[in-house]
């Protein structure tokens with residue numbers, strides 16, 4: 396069984412020194428770590444600015460007359476608040492997936508398909524640094 400797996404592997408360019416592949420992988424992981432750091436900062440900044448938006452919307456509605464039904468501005472604020480809340484939820488999920496990827500990097504499981512345990516191709520990780528599966532095993536989209 397194990398022998399068969401070994402035999403079906405593509406033979407490396409330099410059979411004697413494998414480090415080339417390891418080195419390549421190391422570069423991919425370093426690039427991923429850098430991108431995750433940048434994206435995490437961006438996601439945090441976005442979340443912070445949305446939190447500010449939401450707070451000012453709450454402040455605005457608190458300051459206005461509580462009689463929302465007869466106050467068109469109050470309804471607009473409620474609508475905007477719902478919009479920002481939805482956006483914030485998306486940003487929070489994004490941040491969580493980035494942080495989960497950063498943890499996988501630390502644990503050494505980053506870039507490994509969760510389904511087939513094969514390394515996820517570098518091009519896919521470049522396009523989607525938070526990918527948890529190879530292209531074949533992408534879970535169906537939610538919603």
Ligand SMILES: [Zn+2]
Pocket residue numbers: 508509510511512513528529530531532
């Ligand atoms: Zn897979």
